[in-house]
Amino acid sequence: MNGFEEFFVRLAEDSPRWNFVWLYDERQAERILSGLWMTVKLSIACVILSVIIGIAGAWMQGAKNRVARAIVQGYIQFFRNTPPLVQLLFFYFALGQFTPVVTGPDGWTQIPVISNVGWAIISLSFFAGAFNVEIFRAGIESVPYSTREAAESLGMTRTQTYTNVVFPLALRVSIPALSNNLINLVKTTTQAFAIAVPELLYESVSVWNDFPSAQNPTMLLLFVVYISLVGVLAFGMTSWERKLRIPGYGE
Amino acid sequence: MANRAIPGVAAHATTDLPVMLPFNPKAGAHDELLVSRWLASVPPRYVFFLLLLWPVAAFAQGVDYTTADAFVALWRWIPFLTFQGFVFNILISVCAMTIGTLAGAVLGLAHVSRLRIIRQVAWFVTQLFRNSPWLVLLFIVLLAFPFQIEVFGTTIPIPGWVKAVIGLSLPIMANISEIVRGAVQSVPSAQWEAAESLAFTRTQTLWQIILPQCFKRMIPPWMNWYAILTMATPLCSLLGVGENINFTRQAMEAEGNRPELLVPFFGYSLVLFFAYCYPIARATMALEKRFALKL
Amino acid sequence: MSTWTEDQPIVSIKNVRKAFGTLEVLKGVSMDIMKGEVVCIIGPSGSGKSTLIRCVNALNDIQGGSITVEGQEVHTENLDKLALRKKVGMVFQQYNLFPHKTALENIMMAPVKVLREDKADVKERARELLKKVRLYDKEDSYPGELSGGQQQRVAIARSLAMRPDVMLFDEVTAALDPETVKEVLVTIKDLAADGMTCILVTHEMGFARELADHIYFTDRGVIVEHGPPDTFFDNAKDPRTKEFLDQIL
Numbered sequence: 001m002n003g004f005e006e007f008f009v010r011l012a013e014d015s016p017r018w019n020f021v022w023l024y025d026e027r028q029a030e031r032i033l034s035g036l037w038m039t040v041k042l043s044i045a046c047v048i049l050s051v052i053i054g055i056a057g058a059w060m061q062g063a064k065n066r067v068a069r070a071i072v073q074g075y076i077q078f079f080r081n082t083p084p085l086v087q088l089l090f091f092y093f094a095l096g097q098f099t100p101v102v103t104g105p106d107g108w109t110q111i112p113v114i115s116n117v118g119w120a121i122i123s124l125s126f127f128a129g130a131f132n133v134e135i136f137r138a139g140i141e142s143v144p145y146s147t148r149e150a151a152e153s154l155g156m157t158r159t160q161t162y163t164n165v166v167f168p169l170a171l172r173v174s175i176p177a178l179s180n181n182l183i184n185l186v187k188t189t190t191q192a193f194a195i196a197v198p199e200l201l202y203e204s205v206s207v208w209n210d211f212p213s214a215q216n217p218t219m220l221l222l223f224v225v226y227i228s229l230v231g232v233l234a235f236g237m238t239s240w241e242r243k244l245r246i247p248g249y250g251e
Numbered sequence: 252m253a254n255r256a257i258p259g260v261a262a263h264a265t266t267d268l269p270v271m272l273p274f275n276p277k278a279g280a281h282d283e284l285l286v287s288r289w290l291a292s293v294p295p296r297y298v299f300f301l302l303l304l305w306p307v308a309a310f311a312q313g314v315d316y317t318t319a320d321a322f323v324a325l326w327r328w329i330p331f332l333t334f335q336g337f338v339f340n341i342l343i344s345v346c347a348m349t350i351g352t353l354a355g356a357v358l359g360l361a362h363v364s365r366l367r368i369i370r371q372v373a374w375f376v377t378q379l380f381r382n383s384p385w386l387v388l389l390f391i392v393l394l395a396f397p398f399q400i401e402v403f404g405t406t407i408p409i410p411g412w413v414k415a416v417i418g419l420s421l422p423i424m425a426n427i428s429e430i431v432r433g434a435v436q437s438v439p440s441a442q443w444e445a446a447e448s449l450a451f452t453r454t455q456t457l458w459q460i461i462l463p464q465c466f467k468r469m470i471p472p473w474m475n476w477y478a479i480l481t482m483a484t485p486l487c488s489l490l491g492v493g494e495n496i497n498f499t500r501q502a503m504e505a506e507g508n509r510p511e512l513l514v515p516f517f518g519y520s521l522v523l524f525f526a527y528c529y530p531i532a533r534a535t536m537a538l539e540k541r542f543a544l545k546l
Numbered sequence: 547m548s549t550w551t552e553d554q555p556i557v558s559i560k561n562v563r564k565a566f567g568t569l570e571v572l573k574g575v576s577m578d579i580m581k582g583e584v585v586c587i588i589g590p591s592g593s594g595k596s597t598l599i600r601c602v603n604a605l606n607d608i609q610g611g612s613i614t615v616e617g618q619e620v621h622t623e624n625l626d627k628l629a630l631r632k633k634v635g636m637v638f639q640q641y642n643l644f645p646h647k648t649a650l651e652n653i654m655m656a657p658v659k660v661l662r663e664d665k666a667d668v669k670e671r672a673r674e675l676l677k678k679v680r681l682y683d684k685e686d687s688y689p690g691e692l693s694g695g696q697q698q699r700v701a702i703a704r705s706l707a708m709r710p711d712v713m714l715f716d717e718v719t720a721a722l723d724p725e726t727v728k729e730v731l732v733t734i735k736d737l738a739a740d741g742m743t744c745i746l747v748t749h750e751m752g753f754a755r756e757l758a759d760h761i762y763f764t765d766r767g768v769i770v771e772h773g774p775p776d777t778f779f780d781n782a783k784d785p786r787t788k789e790f791l792d793q794i795l
Contacts, residue, residue: 248690
């Protein structure tokens with residue numbers, strides 16, 4: 001045990017409400033770290049998937065096919081208006097029953113194809129994706145029709161116009177709104193707690209259930225971690241926005 | 252924050268070229284009236300479709316234990332789920348909104364304080380509670396507050412729902428403070444100067460000139476946050492507070508946890524929340540429109 | 547119809563009708579344009595001039611009549627849009643440059659992405675085109691950093707990069723400051739001198755008189771009068787033409 005760990009052991013003895021148990025107890029440290037890692041994985045997976053859903057949905061909303069547009073509209077309407085917590089419960093409990101199961105490596109346990117982590121990723125991505133569709137759609141609408149016509153008159157197909165002109169411009173306009181929504185998504189990953197996904201909040205709660213004396217330090221940790229995660233994301237989005245800034249416009 | 256133009260594209264160009272049209276998401280996530288705008292955009296006739304869709308979707312599943320049985324079960328539970336459950340959601344939301352509004356107003360005014368240190372503290376508190384997940388705040392309040400307090404020798408227990416109210420009022424406070432700050436700052440600075448030249452003190456200016464001007468424009472976003480808060484009250488179920496979602500799960504357990512129960516029971520919760528938030532959203536957008544014309 | 551030869555009209559418009567809903571914009575318009583000709587279409591706003599040239603490169607569809615470019619029918623089901631747009635370049639009133647690309651990239655984009663030509667070749671050609679429109683030093687500037695006249699010249703170069711046979715100009719100077727109009731007109735003049743077939747919708751009467759081989763005057767969806775500039779401007783016969791010219795000159 002090194003000096004650093006000793007310091008916190010002594011601190012826990014002197015002040016029983018400030019037991020930084022995960023700074024000197026390896027098993028608790030592992031729990032917190034695995035929770036943190038799960039939160040990070042959950043956030044990254046949901047961010048990527050929800051952005052893909054957003055782009056695909058916005059593309060479908062511009063489609064000529066009325067059925068495709070109606071499906072996207074229905075999707076947005078449903079996920080917008082219901083609390084993400086209820087969505088999570090509904091996905092996991094209601095849809096979870098209908099997914100096939102496979103037999104586990106031990107030969108007798110039944111493991112569902114989609115785990116609770118899988119359902120959390122799906123549910124949260126669809127939740128945030130619904131907002132992303134609207135954000136990208138608004139971005140696409142802010143590209144003037146005449147700019148699209150110019151691309152068309154240069155011989156570009158609809159897909160070429162979309163990938164070379166419309167989307168790059170729409171993306172730039174959409175970033176601030178996208179950034180807000182993704183921050184909200186990272187915050188919402190805590191609700192995966194409801195279906196026992198072992199993310200940071202879940203692990204923290206189980207740590208302080210085992211060590212009531214570690215409550216204060218763990219709360220502090222939660223604040224610090226979430227504010228940092230949000231901060232990193234916000235910083236990344238801002239610098240991306242700055243990088244994509246077009247010379248000659250704006251400040 | 253609404254319709255923040257992207258510096259670089261949608262913002263003013265240095266040339267006379269209208270390169271991009273204004274970015275105007277009807278319900279973009281950055282839009283502060285997002286929830287209300289969306290909810291209010293649902294035409295009233297769809298509300299009836301929704302009500303129809305719910306039993307129809309449920310009946311589409313039916314196997315052994317029929318969906319009809321599930322609805323009979325739901326019928327038995329409806330009074331309990333509504334008057335013991337949902338009424339509690341409303342109670343929690345009203346209390347949290349009251350506390351959050353009062354605290355948020357104070358915090359918002361602290362943002363425009365002349366003392367630098369007060370502004371900094373207000374900024375820190377706002378950022379802390381705006382950027383923390385609601386669920387984390389709920390857990391922290393649940394644990395940080397004692398189960399009971401002693402006042403003049405009598406022991407007053409603090410039930411879970413009171414803690415839930417406090418936990419939910421924290422993010423509301425932070426967001427209301429942003430509304431207040433934004434509204435105060437939206438009044439042109441010439442108004443402050445004009446008042447100063449008429450020998451108003453800073454406090455007098457704030458209360459008699461600035462706040463009356465921006466009070467109206469704070470109402471729609473305030474109502475919007477109330478709708479968001481109401482939809483967040485199911486989070487309390489994770490802390491074991493007796494409210495609609497918690498009781499719904501208990502009721503389904505009592506009925507044998509059959510899969511057929513899920514759609515009718517959760518569907519009923521969705522209908523309740525929708526039925527409560529929808530009129531608020533319509534009213535919010537109506538007010539927003541009316542104030543927008545006058546300002 | 548690949549039998550087109552240079553003694554036939556390069557663009558042939560026959561009895562074209564076009565309506566937006568119930569509003570009839572073109573009520574049977576015909577004109578033939580020979581290779582190397584410069585044609586100006588003038589007329590009051592709302593007379594269907596812009597619609598007409600937009601129909602030539604299939605940005606708008608038509609309800610009746612026919613348009614052929616180098617013998618190829620434009621408004622058919624199996625139109626090869628890419629082939630048409632290689633032949634016909636278009637410059638817009640609002641320039642419509644892609645704001646996220648530099649001047650050089652704007653010019654290179656279509657040949658590289660659409661025609662899949664070699665990037666180095668295209669770059670060389672793009673630089674030559676920039677030199678031609680007298681913007682050689684602006685290749686790394688973004689549209690937002692250029693004046694309206696400069697942007698419009700880049701837009702002309704961008705169209706030329708596709709090596710079109712016909713150029714359409716849709717009121718290209720209408721959005722410009724008076725002092726930059728001239729630089730754009732000079733560019734178009736250079737083009738005409740090189741033998742490019744140009745169809746212009748314009749309000750610049752002096753320019754039309756100086757440069758055009760033929761002038762068409764449209765009003766309320768029909769061609770009221772047409773002829774070589776001298777006859778047209780000095781001996782207009784139709785009262786509507788006279789009235790218009792009196793107002794504008």
